[in-house]
Amino acid sequence: MSRARMLNVSVRGPADAPVVVLVHGFGCGQHMWRHLAPAFEVDHRVVLLDLPGSGEADPASYDTVRHGRLEGYRDDLAALLDELALGPVTLVGHSVSAMISVLVQVARPDLVERLVLVTPSARYLDDGEYVGGFAADDIDDLLGLMSRNHLGWQDPLATLVAGDPSSDTHGELEASFCRTRPDVAAEFAAVTFRGDNRADLPRVTAPTLVVQAAQDSVAPLTAGAFVRDSIPGAVLEVIDTRGHCPHLTAPAETAEVVRRFLVPAPR
Template sequence: MSIQYRNNVHCHGDGPATVMFVHGYGCDQQMWRFIYPSLLGRYRVVLLDLVGSGGSDLSAYDRDKYSTLHGHAEDILDVIDLYAKAPVVFVGHSVSAMIGMLASIMSPEKFRAQIMVGPSASYINDGDYVGGYNPEDIDGLLQLMEVDYDGWVKRMAPAIMGAPHPILSKELLARFQRNDPEIARHFARVTFTADHRADLAKSTVPALILQCSDDLIAPREVGEYLHAHLANSQLAVIDNIGHCPHLSAPSASFERIDRFLQQLGC
């Protein structure tokens, strides 16, 4: 099986440096369609789908390999080796922000920087740490997925996208409904129970944390925690309701991403 087929890899542009975009839970590479075209004149852009999502090879979804986010991180390194020019700037949304960070810890020499859109090191509240959800909230979410996946996606898609964006909410719902329910349930458990707070100190790659002002999935405290524990990081807050600013606030998202790229000088 080719890596291109496994991860549905698409490359655009032919600049001297590479920017790689990876989507969040339940989504696919089309989520970046308002952002990446503006970079094509300056960068090589690599888009892919996580195995189990979008146009990836669903038969490659190994529950043991992907029982942690490290399995997806290994896939990212495979794609970099084949398709990147020089160290990459990795742009990851939500869970893929952590996947990219784990990949950068494995092979820091392959990364110029990481841009984390709506990241969370852990979704579960723990003492003074505010992740956004109590353990029983996560348990309830995962139990609902088990008994009524369609009901879960109809409830969660509008909450994830944000109240002012009904058309985009319908798009997100359609993407969720196209997923294989068994894979989606497994990946949800891996995503929402992961705790990578201890890995933050291991990450040495420059980081931009891009967060929305009102995000049900990744509240402001999460971004502030990441900024405090990630060396060489910047925190930028976009005025936006929801968890997908690259769709619902693309101009503001691109402006901040582009500013960071110019700061890097790549």
């Protein structure tokens, strides 16, 4: 199976247009971009994907060991870009995928000509003078909640054991938007919230836009400012909205700042 199929890749927009790759963060899959993507599909080639273990990605794409580090996701994303062979792209990463995008750009500058980091945080845990917003206990609390919530996921093996192959729930599962396998989600949460990518930021060589929400309880403004200050030449745009997903709560404003950053196209 091709990597594109494994990661449920969809490509839309005119064939020769500049390429924008949208990478969802910790949480739901590529549908997170559904209010933002149309704004780019008129004059950009827009690539959407589900990260290993998320959304509709093939379950076989996820490996507990390889995806126990963000570098595992980095390598998958770089391999996907190699396979798609669309030339250097604008990589738009939300939340933890902002850091994955940073890692891709640093490792493979030939693949990424611009970076857009949506509500990024290079480190979620407070550390000395650095304010990430969270203590270690908070992350343990989150992991506990992840294991208590199945959010539409039902282990097919457990269903089999229960001897209920008819399972009316199957249709519901298909429809569930944020279906999350608890063990995978807990592992993704751990790698997301316990990571520290502060040292990677100064190595970015592509023009970078940081997009923050004015009130974000996951990635506070201090986290966004740190990312801007650490990446050479990066600019920060703050969207006047609440929450961690400005592309959901304020898609028009978010599209606007990203478009301003992309025009004129660098090629």
